[in-house]
Amino acid sequence: MTDSPRRLVTPESGGGGGRAEASPAVAVQRLTKIFPVPLHPARGIVAVKDLNLRIEAGEVFGLLGPNGSGKSTTLKMILGLVSPTRGRTEIFGRDSRLVESREAVGFLPENPYFYKYLSGEETLRFFGRLCGLRGARLKERINELLELVGLTRARKRRLGTYSKGMLQRIGLAQALIHDPRLVVLDEPTAGVDPAGSREIRDLILDLKRRGITVLLSSHLLAQAQEICDRVGILADGVLVREGHLRELIAIENQTELVIADASPQLVSEIESVINRSNAKLIERRKSTTTLERLFLEATKNDKRMTKSE
């Protein structure tokens, strides 16, 4: 396990509205899960092996890995939905097996499929009641969250009529209903289009800004790179890399300069300076936008044109 530096939690940087704690948001110690094979009790499928993890309050941690690497099983063990074969997990210092540890957690499972006979508002009311909210407090919270996830206008519509992106957003709203200090998101953008995916990304960044700890699993690496402070990479149930994203992906002996409005002469001069030194110019290219940004801009313009027509 990489021993990550402790963060000082300030009101600006997070801490859940002044509820900073000594215990880490998530502590995982020697966690192992072996699923038994029916009729072969001696054999078993190792889903997670000797996993150690510590996620500090206020950070966004990405659990990355290919399909079947043990990401979802790890999250389920942290949430107490699956019991570990060995090891233990804690949420803010409380054993995950205890129901009360879930007071501090909001969870959005992969491809959630809520009760489609309920409307968005009814869904949030149901989950709010499960968390002990009622009356005016609950009503106020539902209004806030519907506004936050942009579903105020669709609040009376049944979930059966919601798009994939809308379902994901109502899922995020239900995860936040009791104002948890930790939000666990399993593949939050799986199957969502780029615009919806960006909305969810922005929501996660907003959670971080408010000091809420986020633990997410993903195999969409570009997106994880945009939002995670630290990442852990799982392969065949083993944590093969873990640490601060910048440190993990930095190439120590290379430097990038991005220059705007540089004349060809200036570029030549820079190149000649480099050539005169011991350094080596590896690549020279025009800056490009990302395909995602291009897509978002193009579809946004199309929408504007359709509206004006």
Added chain:
Amino acid sequence: MVVIPDSCFVIPSSFDIRASSFIGLMETRYRAFSISRILAITLNTLTELTRLRVFYVLLVFALLLIGSSIFMAQFSFQQEFQILKDVSLGAISIFTSLLAIVATARLLPQDIEDRTVYTILAKPVPRFEYVLGKITGVLLLLAISTLVMSAAFLAVLYLREQAVIHATLRQMVGAPPEQLADALREIRSSALNIDIFPGIIIIYLKACLLAALTLFVSTFATTNIFTIVVMVFIYFIGHLQATAREYWLQEHSSGLLTRVFLAIVALLFPDLQAFNLVDDIVAGTAISLALFIKTALLGIFYTTMYTLLAAFVFYGKEL
């Protein structure tokens, strides 16, 4: 040039202020057992089941059956009331049993398949409360269905009674008052007798038992179909086992092994025939208070036991 907005998703600027003021209010102390959590799951289960079309179809069938029994009766009024009671109580019994099995079989597997169970159990909700909320939702649905069907049945019985009374009054114009009073008393006693009500309560308790047993089976079943098929078997075995046991004990007078085997069968499969009081009601035999209490307690015992077993199995289930 492509201009990228900082965020294409607008977060209301007022949100933080309200959210942070909300944080202080959100500190609720966790309670190990909460009626309001169970009630939330109960009402949600009831909503789920009432919004399923199958529920209405079953009710319509039951109402049709009760209605059609009116036309089946072309006999004397005693026979007519007898057939009406027989058919209606039989229909209520079958439809509540069917509803109990079909409605309950899907509850847990569907939640697991849709991953809804993850979102519920990732909240501070003990598994026992989840199972309890589900079963009470079904029991509430069964109570409403039984009440609706019973009300329809009693209304039809009352209307037929009034029709027969009017017809008798017309036929007996000029008859001596004592003779008329006797005839009316006879009509009234053969129409509505007080034993119908404990009979209906026992039918309801039988449905509760079947719902709890279905919930228990569904905790380890992999599909709804499996649960329903197993329950249909249990339904028939449960109705036949008492008769079979008596026959077996008479024919092969009882080694220890036989008795142990039969005791196990009796424990696993509830004696559903014990809940069949319809024949007694139709025949006009009074149901003794002792029999009613004994049968009701048996129903409550089985329902509680199967619910606890379901909760126990679900508690250790890997989701």
